[in-house]
Amino acid sequence: MGDHVHVRLSQGLSVSNDGELIEHSRCRCGATFTKIFDADGGEPERPSRS
Secondary structure: OOOOOOOOEEEEEEEOOOOOEEEEEEOOOOOEEEEEEOHHHOOOOOOOOO
């Protein structure tokens, strides 16, 4: 039998009380994942002009 590779399917984004961006995802096998991005790490991104 082959090895299973998790494919992370996005389930949405949220913001914590501390201002962190939280990414929620899951695999078809039922595994869930949460990734937290710290917003205090730098300057806000500015959209580029086209």
